[in-house]
Amino acid sequence: MASGDDDDPIIEEIDVYLAKSLADKLYLFQYPVRPSNMTYDDVNHLSARIKPKQQKVELEMAMDTMSPNYCRSKGEQIALNVDGTTYEETNTYSVKMMDKQTFTSIQATTNTSRYAAAVFRKGELHVTPLTGILQMRPSFTYLDKADTKTREREAANEAGGDSSQDEAEEDVKAITVRFARPESEQARQRRIQSYEFLQKKQAEEPWAHLHYHGVKDGHSEHERQYLFCQSVDASENSELVKTPKEYLAMLMPPLAEEKVLKPVGPSNVLSMAQLRTLPLGEQVKTLMKNVKVMPFANLMGLLASGTDSTAALRCIQQVALLVQGNWVVKSDVLYPKNTCSPHSGVPAEVLCRGRDFVMWRFTLERSVMRKEIASLIKLPPEDVKEFLEHVAIPRVNRGWEFLLPTDVEFVKKHTDIAHRQHMLWLGIQSKLEKVFNFSKEDFMPKNSPQPDPVHVSGEQRLKMAQDRAQGNKSSLQKDLDTRRLDSSVHVKQEPVSDREDEPMDTSSSAINGSVNGYPSATSPTFDHTNGNAGSPPNAPSVELKDFVKKTFRKHFVLTLNEFKRLFGLHIASMPVGHSIYPSISDHMLQDAILLCQCKQIMVPFPAQTTAAADEQKVFGLWETGEEFDKQRRLLYDLFNKNYRIRRTMVQAKLTQELGESSKADVDRLLAECCISHAGMWYLKGTVPS
Incomplete structure (x- = not known):
């Protein structure tokens, strides 16, 4: 013996026996809502029943209605609510009073392999394994019965007034017959795991009725004898021959059991740690199959750090197509060969053609209409909606808009890939034209760009302006000379001209007063080409008003600086010599904006702002004439008080002024007029740099 064992001597040895007589029938009952010193041993048990497979037990116990702690009026009221005033054999309480209560069990644990009941007698410990550990709690099903009775009475009262009419008239009702679709394996698994299915399965097991015997009953005393091992003969109960290590392993099994107890995730869920153990191609395919549409920068963020972008680009081109600078998973990845739609049973080949058409349309424009697409590809509405939900989001009065903004940076950085993808789309387009019998011109966006204007270099523009100024100067000089002759001689004389057939210059530069070929700031501006000669000085032309309306219909909120930039681009895009706009000052632009159903928003910028x-x-x-104008004005009112706001402020304002507002309204309002930065919302163009 080791010297350390002398300080811890063995006091007594106890023999341990395993009793098996009640091994499959022994349950431990716990009463968690009852103090340990208040047992139910002396309470009259009226009935007991069990569902062995579910280990579900119900005990019905009598209540002492004569106890001073019992409220008689409350007991009578409960009985009246549950059973009503009539007496029936099915009544819950036969004495018109709540005189019993039911206890229903729930399993405290599903694994009882480590639990046993032990009794000690004459230096021997007898152990019996437990079949189950059940917690008994009061059942309140009688309240459900009372609610059912109340609803039945209310329904009877409501139907009482129309009963005579119902009996007199027998209407023929049309019956709609629907045929159930074949249940897929995925749908079957969801149904099996549903709460309703589990409840139904539990209800199918019949109750087994039991006889309850009290603690002091002779039958109970007889059954307790089975807690002792019935045979203690050494020949039948051999000593433990296990080594200490094996015995310890029996007491504390390895972690295999814990692995079984770990929650198992769905088969289609893959953690990022598991994902990064796959080859790069499988990682990209798995991500695109789950996300459906993604910018390339986001994809690189999801892949492991250090992943080569060139390799990732090579992989993504195998499973996705480029749409508006973003990558959209290919149709044959989502719908493999020999599969069918879970909604309608349409074959995968037909689904791929329909989805390719939807993606091709998004290469042409930002928004599409679902009805238009469904009428052409002729697929069930459920499938068409699924195609759109993959890559788009519904917008009020605008159809389905592509989910992500155009990734211009990616297209600029990877022009070769963008060109290759464009050629792929041309091939897909030619196939779709044959299948669906259409041409690309049928689906050109309504706001499709016109043919590119003729571009003229700056030097050419300068030379043309100088020539025009010189011509205008000569024309003015001739006109002045003619007027002098007319005033002195009083004889009308035609101005001298080198060319007899020179046409009259009716351009705005010639008509208005000008200096060096440009309109004078002091001269009134008249647009003769549009019949606005009677307009007041500096009045905006019809063309300028149209431009303002179209621009604000598209952008909703603009700073003066941004509007000037857009106006400059519009002027530059017009062919040389066809400009219908005279010289326009900032003041004239502001007047034009205010005359076109727009208003200035007095944003209180902070004192230290660097904005121009x-x-x-x-x-x-x-x-605009729309109902949504009210929401837009309320938003402007918020920005009249603060230059930045939170989303909750918008929601509260709309709710206060217009009642309950949907999330879609708030999303649309912020998307049209605002931009988010650092958790706050600013009007477009007012985000601090």
């Missing part, structure tokens, strides 16, 4: 003066002048579309 033109950036601090913010204009918003005020009236």
Whole structure:
């Protein structure tokens, strides 16, 4: 013996016996809502029943209605609510009073392999394994019965007034017959795991009725004898021959059991740690199959750090196509060969053609209409909606808009890939034209760009302006000379001209007063080409008003600086010599904006702002004739008080003024007029740099 064992001597040895007589029938009952010193041993048990497979037990116990702690009026009221005033054999309480209560069990644990009941007698310990550990709690099903009775009475009262009419008239009702679709394996698994299915399965097991015997009953005393091992003969109960290590392993099994107890995730869920153990191609395919549409930068963020972008680009081109600079998973990846639609049973080949058409349409425009697509590809509405939900989001009065903004940076950086993808789409388009019998011109966007204007270099523009100025100067000089002759001689004389057939210059530069070929700031501006000669000085032309309306219908909120930039681009895109706009000042632009159903939003910028003066002048579309104008004006009112707001402020304002507002309204409002930065919302163009 080791010297350390002398300080811890063995006091007594106890023989341990395993009793098996009650091994499959022994349950431990716990009463967690009852103090341990208040047992139910002396309470009259009226009935007991069990469902062995579910280990579900119900005990019905009598209540002492004569106890001073029992409220008689409350007991009578409960009985009246449950059973009503009539007496029936099925009544829960036969004495018109709540005189019993039911206890229903729930399993405290599903694994009882480590639990046993032990009794000690004459230096021997007898152990019996437990079949189950059940917690008995009061059942309140009688309240459900009372609610059912109340609803039945209310329904009877409501139907009482129309009963005579119902009996007199027998209407023929049309019956709609629906044929159930074949249940897929995925749908069957969901149904089996549903709460309703489990409840139904549990209800199918019949109750087994039991006889309850009290603690002091002779039958109970007889059964307790089975807790002792019935045979203690050494020949039948051999000593433990296990080594200490084996015995310890029996007492504390390895972690295999814990692995079984770990929650098992769905088969289609893959953690990022598991994902990164796959080859790069499988990682990209798995991500695209689950996300459906993704910018390339986001894909690189999901892959392991250090992943080569060239290799990732090579992989993504195998499983996705480029749409508006973003990658969209290919149709044959989502719908493999020899599969069918879970909604309608349409074959995968037909689904792929329909989805390719939807993606091709998004290469042409930002938004599409579902009805238009469904009428052409002729697929069930459920499938068409699924195609759109993969890559788009519904917008009020605008159809389905592509989910992500155009990734211009990716297209600029990878022009070769963008060109290759464009050629792929041309091939897909030619196949779709044959299948669906259409041409690309049938689906050109309504706001498709016109043919590119003729581009003229800056030097050419300068030379043309100088020539025009010189011509205008000569024309003015001739006109002055003619007027002098007329005033002195009083004889009308035609101005001298080198060319007899020179046409009259009716351009705005010739008609208005000008200096060096440009309109004078002091001369009134008249647009003779549009019949606006009677307009007041500096009045905006019809063309300028049209441009303002179209621009604000598209952008809703613009700073003066941004509007000037858009106006400059519009002027530059017009062919040389066809400009219908005279010289326009900032003041004239502001007047034109305010005359076109727009108003200036007085945003209170902070004192330390670095925004230019033109950036601090913010204009918003005020009236379009739509119901949504009210929401837009309320948003402007918020920005009249603060230059930045939170989403909750918008929601609260709309709710306060217009009642309950949907999330879609708030999303649309913020998307049209605002931009998010650092958790706050700003009007477009007012985000601090």
